[in-house]
Amino acid sequence: MAKSSSTRTTPAWKRAxxxxxxxxxxxxxxGNYVHNEILxxxxxVEVEVVLPKLEFVRLKLRQVLHEAGETLKSAYFCDSGMFSxxxxxxxxxxxxxxxxxxxxxxxxxxxxxxxxxxxRTVVQGDGAAFRMDADALRSALPKCPTLERxxxxxxxxxxxxxxxxxxxxxxxxxxxxxxxxxxxxxDRVGSENLPLTQEFLAQMLGTRRxxxxxxxxxxxxxxxxxxxxxxxxxxxxRRLEKASCxxxxxxxxxxxxxxxxxx
Amino acid sequence: MAKSSSTRTTPAWKRAxxxxxxxxxxxxxxGNYVHNEILxxxxxVEVEVVLPKLEFVRLKLRQVLHEAGETLKSAYFCDSGMFSxxxxxxxxxxxxxxxxxxxxxxxxxxxxxxxxxxxRTVVQGDGAAFRMDADALRSALPKCPTLERxxxxxxxxxxxxxxxxxxxxxxxxxxxxxxxxxxxxxDRVGSENLPLTQEFLAQMLGTRRxxxxxxxxxxxxxxxxxxxxxxxxxxxxRRLEKASCxxxxxxxxxxxxxxxxxx
DNA sequence: CAGATACTGTACGGTACCGCACAGTCATGT
DNA sequence: ACATGACTGTGCGGTACCGTACAGTATCTG
Numbered sequence: 001m002a003k004s005s006s007t008r009t010t011p012a013w014k015r016a017x018x019x020x021x022x023x024x025x026x027x028x029x030x031g032n033y034v035h036n037e038i039l040x041x042x043x044x045v046e047v048e049v050v051l052p053k054l055e056f057v058r059l060k061l062r063q064v065l066h067e068a069g070e071t072l073k074s075a076y077f078c079d080s081g082m083f084s085x086x087x088x089x090x091x092x093x094x095x096x097x098x099x100x101x102x103x104x105x106x107x108x109x110x111x112x113x114x115x116x117x118x119x120r121t122v123v124q125g126d127g128a129a130f131r132m133d134a135d136a137l138r139s140a141l142p143k144c145p146t147l148e149r150x151x152x153x154x155x156x157x158x159x160x161x162x163x164x165x166x167x168x169x170x171x172x173x174x175x176x177x178x179x180x181x182x183x184x185x186x187d188r189v190g191s192e193n194l195p196l197t198q199e200f201l202a203q204m205l206g207t208r209r210x211x212x213x214x215x216x217x218x219x220x221x222x223x224x225x226x227x228x229x230x231x232x233x234x235x236x237x238r239r240l241e242k243a244s245c246x247x248x249x250x251x252x253x254x255x256x257x258x259x260x261x262x263x
Numbered sequence: 264m265a266k267s268s269s270t271r272t273t274p275a276w277k278r279a280x281x282x283x284x285x286x287x288x289x290x291x292x293x294g295n296y297v298h299n300e301i302l303x304x305x306x307x308v309e310v311e312v313v314l315p316k317l318e319f320v321r322l323k324l325r326q327v328l329h330e331a332g333e334t335l336k337s338a339y340f341c342d343s344g345m346f347s348x349x350x351x352x353x354x355x356x357x358x359x360x361x362x363x364x365x366x367x368x369x370x371x372x373x374x375x376x377x378x379x380x381x382x383r384t385v386v387q388g389d390g391a392a393f394r395m396d397a398d399a400l401r402s403a404l405p406k407c408p409t410l411e412r413x414x415x416x417x418x419x420x421x422x423x424x425x426x427x428x429x430x431x432x433x434x435x436x437x438x439x440x441x442x443x444x445x446x447x448x449x450d451r452v453g454s455e456n457l458p459l460t461q462e463f464l465a466q467m468l469g470t471r472r473x474x475x476x477x478x479x480x481x482x483x484x485x486x487x488x489x490x491x492x493x494x495x496x497x498x499x500x501r502r503l504e505k506a507s508c509x510x511x512x513x514x515x516x517x518x519x520x521x522x523x524x525x526x
Numbered sequence: 527c528a529g530a531t532a533c534t535g536t537a538c539g540g541t542a543c544c545g546c547a548c549a550g551t552c553a554t555g556t
Numbered sequence: 557a558c559a560t561g562a563c564t565g566t567g568c569g570g571t572a573c574c575g576t577a578c579a580g581t582a583t584c585t586g
Contacts, residue, residue: 087430095430112419156375159422166429167350170469206433
């Protein structure tokens with residue numbers, strides 16, 4: 001990952017490839033590589049429409065991008081790090097229902113023409129994203145059929161994910177869900193070092209903090225992870241996968257189908 | 264509801280109104296009223312494109328419209344009765360993640376260009392729907408912007424619903440969920456008489472059959488419902504709402520926002 | 527009508543998790 | 557250095573629900 005220190009810059013891709021395979025050669029104005037797969041998949045014409053409306057933003061750990069019930073001011077194309085999508089209940093309890101990595105974006109209601117977010121979106125790890133104003137996105141869509149298609153497809157994929165998570169939340173116990181969550185997170189942030197408090201994990205899994213303590217303790221004793229004050233390190237992915245429920249595999253599979261299946 | 268006895272007929276709407284408010288005056292070829300709100304909202308031009316591709320089908324209780332993992336052969340615009348959207352786990356356990364009434368349709372992945380269903384969709388009560396071939400739908404979309412918009416919007420609404428249900432499944436107990444489910448179902452089928460076995464309810468709620476027995480028994484003793492061999496009757500909606508969790512109210516609210524908020 | 531099949535009520539031990547509370551440990555600022 | 561706050565480990569009683577099994581009753585079938 002590039003090491004630009006500026007907090008906000010407007011990107012300007014250098015020309016490189018046009019299709020997905022070598023698209024990662026694209027860079028923004030600072031010479032940073034662009035990672036977001038939706039943006040990378042855009043044809044040149046659409047890039048030229050979208051580009052001037054994108055703003056590269058660095059995101060802080062635990063920053064809230066969208067609050068449940070509030071108006072969506074912009075969409076965020078995740079470029080590094082990862083977003084958690086939470087459902088917040090009256091009373092304050094929350095459950096994570098989806099994860100967004102560089103394959104996606106946050107603000108799905110916008111593509112269907114809605115303006116309010118029904119979920120809270122928070123940032124995991126330190127990350128970066130391309131921010132686009134809601135109105136700008138809206139006005140760009142008619143001019144950018146590929147973009148629109150990609151966004152619709154991703155919204156659908158996210159729905160599939162949420163569906164799976166809904167069932168998982170109902171049927172699997174904390175241990176399995178914790179393992180699954182760690183794996184999915186690692187897949188998206190790319191590091192085996194995750195900055196997470198147990199309190200925070202509890203919010204994700206929709207459980208008590210002390211349940212997380214116990215569950216994580218078990219994993220730690222078994223040597224799958226280690227835990228120190230706000231930091232989880234994953235040691236043994238293989239065995240972690242065994243400890244998790246099938247949902248992890250299923251969710252991976254669904255993403256793959258999504259990438260392969262064209263419309 | 265109309266009482267045509269034919270099992271399959273091709274509809275041909277009589278012209279009536281064009282906008283939503285008096286759209287319910289539209290009828291199909293047999294003189295049956297059309298109830299599906301998506302179809303009713305279509306402008307005349309699009310009706311003319313879509314109409315010849317629609318087939319009116321009567322649906323049997325518990326009929327499976329889409330199986331999880333299989334190819335989507337068609338979309339179903341729900342006209343009466345209701346559809347349940349289920350997530351099926353390896354091992355056979357299932358959880359309901361969404362409900363579709365005459366406000367919606369089944370086959371959301373199609374509008375994003377996907378061909379496989381990630382969920383099972385089953386019919387509640389006896390109902391009817393307008394069936395449309397997957398390919399036909401696909402080819403109609405470019406010609407029918409309003410239809411496309413409506414379908415996208417509904418897909419998004421369903422995603423919102425699934426999100427709420429995901430959290431509800433995690434945080435609320437069987438009693439509350441059962442009450443919620445009965446209310447939501449009644450809203451959609453319109454009758455206070457619901458043909459349901461406890462085994463089936465258990466699949467919906469993702470729980471044991473005997474948990475349903477106990478929970479339903481409680482509601483019955485309190486006089487909110489009565490239960491006889493595959494049939495639930497709702498007696499006291501008011502108190503049933505109190506017995507259910509907030510999710511019921513929230514879900515209602517979300518539908519209303521959806522209907523009011525235009526893009 | 528008998529027998530089979532479906533559906534419901536109930537019970538029992540086991541366990542995963544809840545709400546809560548409290549003590550221990552590490553990090554930070556003044 | 558010390559206090560303050562954030563984070564983690566642990567425990568305890570209570571409960572909701574699980575898996576399973578079995579018996580009772582309605583509905584269907586020949």
